Amino acid sequence: MKKPIHHKDAWLLVDCLREPDRALRLNDDDWNALISMARAEVLIGTLAHRLKDKKLPKDIELNVKDALVKAEYKMRTAMWEVDCARRALASYDGPVVLMKGSAYGAMAIEASKGRSIGDLDIMVSEGGLKQVEELLIQAGWEWVKEDEYDDAYYRDHMHELPPLIHKDRDRMIDVHHTILPKTARPNPDAKAMLADAIQLEDGHYVFMPEDMICHCAAHMMADGDLAGGLRNLWDMHCLLTEFSTAAGDFWLRLKKRAEHHQLWDAVHLSARHANALYGTKIPTDWMLWTFFDDWIQKRLLARNSIGQQTRKFLRFGFYVRSHWLRMPPLMLAKHLFIKWKKGQKK
Amino acid sequence: MIAEYKIRDAQSLKFQTLDYISLLYDRLSGITHVVTDPAPQIIQVLGQNYLSSKQVETILQRQFDMTADENDNSFEDIITARLDEFVELGLVEKKFTNMKSNENILAKKDISL
Amino acid sequence: MHEIRITIGHASFRICSAWPKVIEQLETYYAAYPKPQIVDFTVRLEAISLLRRYIRPSVMIDGDFMLPEAAPLPLEQALLGAEMGMNLQMALGWYRQLILHASSAEKDGRALIMTGESGSGKSTLSALLGNRGWRFMGDEFAFIDLDSGFAVPYPRLISLKNQAIAAMEQECPNARFGPLLKDTPKGDIRHMVPPIDAIRKMDHSAKPAMLLFPRFGFDAEIYDILPSEAFMRLTHASTNFVALGEVGFNTLTRFVCEVPAYGINYQSGDEAEDMINKLWDKL
Incomplete structure (x- = not known):
């Protein structure tokens, strides 16, 4: 009954996403490990999409089908929320930009295949926030109950309204006016992102390809503690692969745009890690690798055969770093203090 | 100016009647709506052409022999209320036009009945 | 590990x-x-x-x-x-079948599905029937096959709660019971290994013949349940009805249209068994 944990990191998952044919040579224990890792990283839908036309063991085929049904459900629900937001905001003049999964789904690009989509994230101009908020509330969205500090914190320092939930559908919408908190150190040019957004057939907008990649990188490197990093990196891999086929010097345009948004470090880092794990084709001079990259890669792959996270201390280091990036130190101290005081009261 | 309505996408809807209620499954949203008379009949007479609630009433009376209950609301008001609910649910689309074009559609619809 | x-x-x-x-x-x-x-x-x-x-x-x-x-x-x-x-x-x-939060038992190749809120006695009744000539199929989930509409068994360890523990200890003195778990988040719990034929036939599906909504602790009564009411209650008793989309809709509407549904109120297991047998014989 004692089984050694035979995979101590998530290379198995990464390898099978990159080259699905590798999965055809797995033994039973590997299959169990692969499925657990993919579920833990919320990449099971993506993996299922990559494996669905292969000759699979019967038991695996059934799990792949389950994952596809669930992904289809998530996509249907997410696209319906996009539709509901479009109808609710029909009288709003400015562009409404879909972000992340909802944008990929609306465009039906490779990154959306099998992808899990949660809340609806949209971006509007800072001046349009009030009207958008009013229109959403008219259409049945309500504030999630929050106390005054949290509410003021969102409005003063974050890049979004406090989240709204629809009263009948129980689905959340996050309305942003920029892609990172105002307090974060990179300060992307939200106005340019809105101005250059591309309109889809249904009326919604999405970021232009370079901005979409910048946002994905910002989300991955600055807005999180690298939890879910393999999933974000898969998005990055798909976006880079699909958009780099465009005419002209895509990589030069991307670099310039990323520099303009102060996100070159994030884009560069995501691109070379996508290359290292998923084999994304990137320019040779983007492949520069430092010793810190080894640690990032170890953090990204911290998942074992039974789906557990490994490398606790490394993870904590990245968590502190992510809070550090979001807020200047004094404000971080104030934020943690108020959170602590609230904890005491309870 | 009067309000006119049409089905958003008839292909996306699936009906199942169970004793005193009807279920309306919407493939677009994946949501099952539970409806009672005259809502299923309203959906059935609405097509891809815009109709006013007055026109829907006329067709319902002719096709299903339906009229208002003994309460105060006129049948047309009930129909309008149901239609506006469907608009909110994203099943029906609504627009405002002048009277003339309506009469034409009603005439066409009459012939087809 | x-x-x-x-x-x-x-x-x-x-x-x-x-x-x-x-x-x-x-x-x-x-x-x-x-x-x-x-x-x-x-x-x-x-x-x-x-x-x-x-x-x-x-x-x-x-x-x-x-x-x-x-x-x-x-x-x-x-x-x-x-x-x-x-x-x-x-x-x-799990999306291979429609999941119903229900217990089930089989007799003559046909399945009885029982659903209701916790305390309704659905788990205990399935365990009881499993000891009285029926094949126990499951005390927690019943799965409805998306193509055939058949009920698929899930005979895990039976999870007995509170008063049901003593009742089943008396009913099946030779069964294998787990340790008594006092004061769990769900009250007192004791697990019971299902009868061996339930485990041997764990992949034998059966055509659903009756849907029952038992209610423990009320004066004895049998009443009809309309398909519309059964539908509404089963949507709440299913964890994957919405996710299955149109297939789930088809499976559940077919189920409530084809399977007769009844409510029973009862005070004891013997009383419930009598009512179930009476309804079953009339099918």
Whole structure:
């Protein structure tokens, strides 16, 4: 009954996403490990999409089908929320930009295949926030109950309204006016992102390809503690692969745009890690690798055969770093203090 | 100016009647709506052409022999209320036009009945 | 890490734990169940921290699918932890059949499905019928096949709660019972290994013949349930009806149109059995 944990990191998952044919040579224990890792990283839908036309063991085929049904459900629900937001905001003049999964789904690009989509994230101009908020509330969205500090914190320092939930559908919408908190150190040019957004057939907008990649990188490197990093990196891999086929010097345009948004470090880092794990084709001079990259890669792959996270201390280091990036130190101290005081009261 | 309505996408809807209620499954949203008379009949007479609630009433009376209950609301008001609910649910689309074009559609619809 | 792999009905699990005695316990009670190689789900019964593995040990329920707010259980309740972990995997990851939160039993090749809120007695009734000439199919989930409409069994360990514990100890004195778990989040719990024929026939599906909404503690009564009411109540009793989309809609509407539904109020297991047999004979 004692089984050694035979995979101590998530290379198995990464390898099978990159080259699905590798999965055809797995033994039973590997299959169990692969499925657990993919579920833990919320990449099971993506993996299922990559494996669905292969000759699979019967038991695996059934799990792949389950994952596809669930992904289809998530996509249907997410696209319906996009539709509901479009109808609710029909009288709003400015562009409404879909972000992340909802944008990929609306465009039906490779990154959306099998992808899990949660809340609806949209971006509007800072001046349009009030009207958008009013229109959403008219259409049945309500504030999630929050106390005054949290509410003021969102409005003063974050890049979004406090989240709204629809009263009948129980689905959340996050309305942003920029892609990172105002307090974060990179300060992307939200106005340019809105101005250059591309309109889809249904009326919604999405970021232009370079901005979409910048946002994905910002989300991955600055807005999180690298939890879910393999999933974000898969998005990055798909976006880079699909958009780099465009005419002209895509990589030069991307670099310039990323520099303009102060996100070159994030884009560069995501691109070379996508290359290292998923084999994304990137320019040779983007492949520069430092010793810190080894640690990032170890953090990204911290998942074992039974789906557990490994490398606790490394993870904590990245968590502190992510809070550090979001807020200047004094404000971080104030934020943690108020959170602590609230904890005491309870 | 009067309000006119049409089905958003008839292909996306699936009906199942169970004793005193009807279920309306919407493939677009994946949501099952539970409806009672005259809502299923309203959906059935609405097509891809815009109709006013007055026109829907006329067709319902002719096709299903339906009229208002003994309460105060006129049948047309009930129909309008149901239609506006469907608009909110994203099943029906609504627009405002002048009277003339309506009469034409009603005439066409009459012939087809 | 220690692990056990088991098959229950169409589903299979790998349960991992840092405590060998947790796995030994599962091996004892799941001894008669098939042991697969490839599994559908992984459940982990983990320590909160390395320290808590030894001092006041508490079990965190974790796995392929999990809820962030799940509270830990004392180590003595690990059997309940495994049960909850497996339930969660089914509820969040199983889309091969329509899941009904219901118990079921089979007689003459036809299945009786019982659903209701907790305290309705649906689990106890399925265990009772399993000892009185019926084949026990499951006390927690009944799965409806999306093509055939058949009920698929899920005969996991029967999870007896509160008064049902003494009742079943009396009913089946020779059955194998787990340890009595006092004051769990769900009250007192004692697990019971299902009859051996229920385990041997765990992949034998049966055509649903009756849907029952039992209510324990009310004066004896049998009443009809309309398809519309059955539909509304079963949508609440299904964890994957919405996710299955149109297929789920078709499966559930077909089920409520084809399967007659009744409500029964009862005061004792004997009374319920009488009413069920009466209804069953009239089918």
